[in-house]
Amino acid sequence: MMVSALLMVGIAMAADVQTNGNRVTIRPDGGQAKIVCLEVINGNIIRVRATSQDALPQKPASRRATA
16 A cells, blocks of 8 residues: 555656565656655655665665674
């Protein structure tokens, strides 16, 4: 449901919208951001990443501290 709402917003404002599971990737027609990625983590958290580059940078997986 949340991804559907995000997709509808993206379609209204973007030239290219792609969905993949809980992630929506938008390539806007204008503005500074070339790529905006919205990822539903849970019902209260949406991760937003954006870049002015042609691709989102690849980040290494987070590491949990060990006891």
